[in-house]
Amino acid sequence: xxxxxxxxxxxxxxxxxxxxxxxxxxxxxxxxxxxxxxxxxxxxxxxxxxxxxxxxxxxxxxxxxxxxxxxxxxxxxxxxxxxxxxxxxxxxxxxxxxxxxxxxxxxxxxxxxxxx
Numbered sequence: 001x002x003x004x005x006x007x008x009x010x011x012x013x014x015x016x017x018x019x020x021x022x023x024x025x026x027x028x029x030x031x032x033x034x035x036x037x038x039x040x041x042x043x044x045x046x047x048x049x050x051x052x053x054x055x056x057x058x059x060x061x062x063x064x065x066x067x068x069x070x071x072x073x074x075x076x077x078x079x080x081x082x083x084x085x086x087x088x089x090x091x092x093x094x095x096x097x098x099x100x101x102x103x104x105x106x107x108x109x110x111x112x113x114x115x116x
Contacts, residue, residue: 006068029083
């Protein structure tokens, strides 16, 4: 079974109310009939307390990753079209996202990388 995913990374501005926006974004995705899963997290610090390397993480405590999973690429792209356009963007800007697909347990194939 193939499932399609959207992974988004952004760094919240100091003092911004971010978790409410993330919950609203995932809730909006859940109305898509092809929606499978949605979650978000802040990356964990390394054992020495330092910021994990990679992914261009600035301030770890303000960096969020959001994952949405859909049954088809069409469902995923429809969500991107609805919630990442100029008319309606539910996530704080700027944010970066990657669209890809899961193939069984083989991991993720990255297809495109977009920035808004």
